[in-house]
Amino acid sequence: MPAPIWAVGLMTGTVLDGNIDVALLKTDGESIERFGSYTLAPYPQEIRDTLEETLAQARKWNFEGPDPAIFAKAAEMLTRAQSAAVKNLVESAGLGMADIGVVGFHGQSVLHRAPQPGRIGATRQLGDGELMHQLLGVKVAYDFRSADVRAGGQGAPLAAIYHQALLRGLGTHGDTAVLNLGGVANVTYWDGADRLVAFDTGPANAPLNDFMKAHGLGEMDRDGALARSGTVDEVRLEKLLQHPYLSAPPPKSLDRFDFTSAMADGLDPATGAATLTAFTAAAVGKGLDLLPTRPTKLIVSGGGRHNPLMMEMLKVRAGVEAAPAETVGWRGDAIEAECFAFLAVRVLRGLPISFPTTTGAPRPLLGGRLAA
Numbered sequence: 001m002p003a004p005i006w007a008v009g010l011m012t013g014t015v016l017d018g019n020i021d022v023a024l025l026k027t028d029g030e031s032i033e034r035f036g037s038y039t040l041a042p043y044p045q046e047i048r049d050t051l052e053e054t055l056a057q058a059r060k061w062n063f064e065g066p067d068p069a070i071f072a073k074a075a076e077m078l079t080r081a082q083s084a085a086v087k088n089l090v091e092s093a094g095l096g097m098a099d100i101g102v103v104g105f106h107g108q109s110v111l112h113r114a115p116q117p118g119r120i121g122a123t124r125q126l127g128d129g130e131l132m133h134q135l136l137g138v139k140v141a142y143d144f145r146s147a148d149v150r151a152g153g154q155g156a157p158l159a160a161i162y163h164q165a166l167l168r169g170l171g172t173h174g175d176t177a178v179l180n181l182g183g184v185a186n187v188t189y190w191d192g193a194d195r196l197v198a199f200d201t202g203p204a205n206a207p208l209n210d211f212m213k214a215h216g217l218g219e220m221d222r223d224g225a226l227a228r229s230g231t232v233d234e235v236r237l238e239k240l241l242q243h244p245y246l247s248a249p250p251p252k253s254l255d256r257f258d259f260t261s262a263m264a265d266g267l268d269p270a271t272g273a274a275t276l277t278a279f280t281a282a283a284v285g286k287g288l289d290l291l292p293t294r295p296t297k298l299i300v301s302g303g304g305r306h307n308p309l310m311m312e313m314l315k316v317r318a319g320v321e322a323a324p325a326e327t328v329g330w331r332g333d334a335i336e337a338e339c340f341a342f343l344a345v346r347v348l349r350g351l352p353i354s355f356p357t358t359t360g361a362p363r364p365l366l367g368g369r370l371a372a
Helices: 045-061 070-092 129-136 146-150 160-170 206-214 222-228 234-240 269-288 308-318 335-349
Strands: 005-011 019-027 032-042 100-105 108-113 122-126 140-142 176-181 184-190 196-203 297-301 321-324 369-371
Touching: 005 070, 005 335, 019 070, 019 335, 032 070, 032 160, 032 335, 045 070, 045 108, 070 100, 070 108, 070 122, 070 129, 100 129, 100 335, 122 146, 129 140, 129 369, 140 335, 160 176, 160 184, 160 196, 160 335, 176 269, 184 269, 196 269, 206 269, 222 269, 222 308, 234 269, 269 308, 297 308, 308 321, 335 369
Parallel strands: 005 100, 100 140, 176 297, 297 321
Antiparallel strands: 005 019, 019 032, 108 122, 140 369, 176 184, 184 196
16 A cells, blocks of 8 residues: 555635635545645635626636637636645645645636537636646646546536545445535545545525625625524425436536526515525435435534524425534544545556546546646
8 A cells, every 4th residue: 555645635616705715635546644734815806806706707618719818827726725725834834845745736616517318518727737736836737627527527516525434534424424525515425434425515605695796785695694593485496496407317417507596586685595505405305315215414514504593494494414524533624635635646657537426427537637
């Protein structure tokens, strides 16, 4: 067995909260030896504004014709900012760059299109792995999703193999699954043996955050306060839950904009926030119905676990106990960044990162590119 190495993982989610998640992990790409330091490094406002504009242009571009000029500009800005964040974290942990075996650089997802019958999907993450390698002088694994998509897979979710390693550490079985509530929600199920299933269940925070911003009510519904002051529009919710995605069998994946705040059009802010929150939870419930056995407990990571109403609604609307990742000793904000440290080590070691039951890849697939 190769010895575990220190790796750094980077993640910036699709909710554009203005932060870079950076985590250190000591791993051999199969099990976790040690959780290292973790931080949220804020982007300067200029980069946040550029990313907002990049996402808007990416949707207009829609994989047709040459790249919008802003892609290269955004990629360089975020690569430089994320490289600096890596250096800062490593140094604050009392390590040097020479102690780091590899960096896992996810890049910023700007557009994701799931495959359809007769048409392979497409996905785009911005980030310059070669530039980061030059800036840091360490190996950088990047572009984790493209190979899977080219082979006919969904390109997402990629966290399943890391979630499995975390679950193995707890000794749980199919009664406990992992739910990540980021911009989009995804679930990972492992039966304790050889069955690993993962897919996007529906939206998580993205529509709600966009709804709050559009109404001038801040970046998010902090603590679910606005939604709690409102009442769910049950008729609207029932209609939304008939969306064909929710009952489609996995493998399946979503773009951040496949479900939007338009779901709450015409509703007052409190009713809209309540209805969007309930929809996220109820969509998770529909996803759990598709698993080989229905879990009774979810360990929840991602920003949504900080919304107490969303967590309560998982019990009521999805019929499942939901506990934040911290209750089992995990760091719920760090998991996605840790995941890309873990995947980077797998890329380094030539181990597969996506599977038929997670992304719909035709076979267990190697992925990612290595700048070394």
